[in-house]
Amino acid sequence: MTIRTRFAPSPTGYLHIGGARTALFSWLYARRHGGTFVLRIEDTDLERSTAESVNAILEGMTWLGLEYDEGPFYQTERFDRYRQVTQQLLDEGKAYKCYCTREELDAMRADQMARKEKPRYDGRCRNRSEPRPGVEPVVRFRNPDEGQVTIEDMVRGQVLVSNAELDDLIIARSDGTPTYNFTVVVDDLDMGITHVIRGDDHLSNTPRQMNILAALGAPLPRYAHVPMILGADGSRLSKRHGAVSVMQYRDDGYLPEAVLNYLVRLGWSHGDQEVFSVDEMIELFDLGQINHSASSFNPDKLLWLNHHYLMHGDPLHVAHHLRWHLGQLGIDPTDGPDPVEIVKAQRERCKTLVDMARHSAFFYRDFAAYDEKAAQKNFAGDAPRVLEALRAALSDLSDWQREAIHGVLASTAEDLGVKLGSVAQPLRVAVTGTSVSPPIDVTVELLGREKTLCRIDRAREFVRALGLG
The missing domain is CATH 1.10.8 (Helicase, Ruva Protein; domain 3)
Structure with a gap:
């Protein structure tokens, strides 16, 4: 059997951390097992779905490197197929038209709650054969009355749900548009999805979807429901915890591999290992190693990982x-x-x-001004003669390499009878505008001869103008 997984986001916003982790887990499982990863855009919410959100999802997937093998498929392009399957279920008596009005449904649920019962549709239209004038019906799936649904979840283990707890799900609205739980079933069937990996907030949908698949005589995929991600304070993840668009992490200066590494560790582990290359993730990822409890989002850990990849990438x-x-x-x-x-x-x-x-x-363009504290501290005292001596020595330097530059700094300090720092720091402020930079010989080498000499001249004029030293 060829493994086929899918990522099926709704384009009602950006690709966020939770969605990106689901995509990563699905992608890794397919890649490890030589399978196929499918991208499906669940855009049946016509009021909230936007082209901008679709682009944001595709952009985020591309930046993360989660390439898909098939798709993107759009549910709005499959309405004819959904209508076909709806009619099939109606013809086979596995679905029926419901003519209940909203007012009737509200009254029914109010009565049930007054009796301390779970609000659910009571099936009053199950055996109705005549249409109701003036009412456009919905179509409901005829859920089994008895027995139970057994979910062999690859993360949570066996989950049992009694059919008595499930009412007859609406699969087509009164305007004919299909509902989420129905489109998911038809899509997973048609696309041959073998493994459904998704957040555990979808667990309540699974028994309904399995019953519809069974009614269609379709094979059941394996399910893996991944625990949710929480903020560091234990509350539901939100923007204040870092639940922003994946592309915001790009904008904030993170490498995609750092984000992937962080995401894979949100709920999955392999011993005590913290840093994984993408190839290692593919080789080692196992759904059975996903934690059963929720994960906590830790921005400091993500920043640590990013620095690691900057350092060692x-x-x-x-x-x-x-x-x-x-x-x-x-x-x-x-x-x-x-x-x-x-x-x-x-x-x-x-x-x-x-x-x-x-x-x-500063390597690419002139800075607007010197850091005030850096200039006051490093352009005073011996700085004027240091800068003058450096200007002369560097202008005569034929080998513009860091070793030769360091030699000039050292000999200048020795000639002037000062410490090397008393030469390096005025030069650093002169060429960068601040007191912090890479090693000064490296900085000057990268900056180049022309820019270095011009900035020393600028600093000397600045010192003379202020009368420092």
Whole structure:
């Protein structure tokens, strides 16, 4: 049997963390078992579904690298198929038309609640054969009256649900549009889905869907209901906990592999291992190792992982993502040093690509002003003669490499009778505008001769103008 999984988001918003984890688990299971991963857009909520949301989902999947093998399929393009199956169930007596009005249904439920009974449809139209003038009927599935549904859940184990707890589900509204639980069944059947991996908030839907599949004589997929994600405070995950669009993490400077690594550990574990490459995830992922309890979202852990990937990832790959962030600052990465070298120089001290881009902007364009405290501290005292000596020594330097640059700094300090820091720090503020940067010899090498000398000249004019030193 070829494994076929699916990710079936509703395009009523962005791709959020919970949805991305479901997509990842489904993708990993298919990849590990040599299967097929299907993307299906469940857009039957015509009022709330938007093209922008579809694009946001597709964009998020692409950024994460969760490539799909089939799709995207859109439910709104399958209405004829849903009507066909609805009619089949009607013809076979496995569904019926219900003419109850909303007022009648409200009164029925009120009576049931007054008797402390569970509100549910009582089947009063099950045996109705005549239409009701002026009322457009819905179509209800005729749920079995007896027995139970046995769910052999791959995460939760065996779950038993009595059919007496299930009422007759509406499968088509009065306007003919199909309902969620019905479209899911038809789609999973037609698309040959063998494993349904989804959040445990869908567990209550599963027995109804299994009964419809049984009525259609269809094979049942295996189900795996994944526990929900909670905020660090134990409450339902929300925007204040970090439940934002997946693309917001891109915008905030996270690498996609860091996000994937974090998501896979939200509910799944392999021993004590914390860091997984995508290839390792595929090799090791097992639905049986998913925790039964809810996971907690920890932004600090995600940030730690991101820094790990910045530190240890291929600089060429990290630079690919850094270029986009430089562009967001209005910087053309070709107007300065190779971003690969920037990654090597900055990755130890930067935890996000946003930080890296901002702290590297000076390599590509002149800064507007010096940091006030840095200038006051480092442009005073011996700074004027230090800058003058450096200007002369660096302008004569033929080998613009970090080793040679370091030699110039060391010899200048020795000639002036000062410590190396008293040479390095004025130069750092002169060329970067701040007192913090990668090692000064690396910084100057990457900045280049022309920009370095121009910025030293600018700093000397600044010092003279303020009368510092």
